[in-house]
Every structure is written in structure tokens, then in C-alpha cells.
Amino acid sequence: MHQAARLEFERVMDEFARWHAVPEHERSPAPAWWWGPAMTVFDDHEPMRPAWCSELGLSEGASFAEGARTILALFVEQTSLPEPRDFPSKTESGDRNVRDLHPQPSDDSAFQP
Numbered sequence: 001m002h003q004a005a006r007l008e009f010e011r012v013m014d015e016f017a018r019w020h021a022v023p024e025h026e027r028s029p030a031p032a033w034w035w036g037p038a039m040t041v042f043d044d045h046e047p048m049r050p051a052w053c054s055e056l057g058l059s060e061g062a063s064f065a066e067g068a069r070t071i072l073a074l075f076v077e078q079t080s081l082p083e084p085r086d087f088p089s090k091t092e093s094g095d096r097n098v099r100d101l102h103p104q105p106s107d108d109s110a111f112q113p
Contacts, residue, residue, distance in 0.1 A: 005044075008037035009064065012071065013052050019088035020055065026089045028082035030074035038068040 012034050019027060044064035053062045056070045082090075 005037070005040040009041050009067075012037045013055065013067075015088070016071070017055050022089045028086045028088055028090050029078050029080050030071075031084070031087050032075075032081045034071055035075070038071040041065065042068045042072075044068075 015031070015034070019030070022028075041064040046064055047061045048064055048067050050060050052067060053060050056062070056067050058066055058070060
């Protein structure tokens with residue numbers, strides 16, 4: 001497996017562990033950005049780390065392909081995707097605009113007529 005693909009999947013597994021630690025009723029939907037790294041290792045039959053197998057509920061020695069299928073299965077019945085700010089848990093605050101970035105006036109002084 002290419003090193004970049006392995007690093008991306010490692011990032012997904014770190015995020016999965018954080019996401020999975022949130023109680024299910026407070027947990028956001030699985031994020032769409034997991035899709036690409038999971039597809040990259042979809043046909044990789046090398047064994048994953050034992051900790052990742054355990055986190056995904058797979059038996060020790062499970063392959064990256066099995067891990068990818070487990071991640072992708074999260075999307076099967078999911079009807080929405082979280083915004084990055086709502087990951088790994090749902091936003092409880094009613095004042096969502098507080099965290100939004102607002103457009104700033106541009107500095108056009110360098111382009112004077």
C-alpha cells in the first residue's frame with residue numbers, strides 16, 4: 001500500500017476513535033471525508049493494527065479491506081452528513097452563527113485605478 005494512503009487511513013482511524021467515544025445519541029453522523037481514504041484501501045488485504053481491528057469491532061488480523069468496508073457501512077442508512085464543526089458530536093448550541101466566519105472587507109488598495 002502506498003504510504004500516503006496508509007497515512008490517510010490512519011487519520012480516519014484516529015478520528016473514528018474520537019467519534020466512537022462520543023455517546024451514540026450525541027454522536028454526529030459519520031463524516032463524508034472518511035469515504036475517500038476508505039475507498040483507497042478497499043482492496044488492500046494487508047492486516048491492520050490490532051488496535052484498529054478492535055476499534056472497528058473486527059477480529060485481530062482483519063485486513064484494511066475489511067476495515068474499509070466497516071467504515072463505508074456507516075453510510076448505508078445515513079441520511080445526512082455533518083458539517084466539520086459538528087464533528088464528532090452534534091452541536092447543542094442554538095446560536096450556530098457565533099462560530100461562523102464572516103466575510104471581511106477586501107483590501108483593494110493595491111489595485112487603484
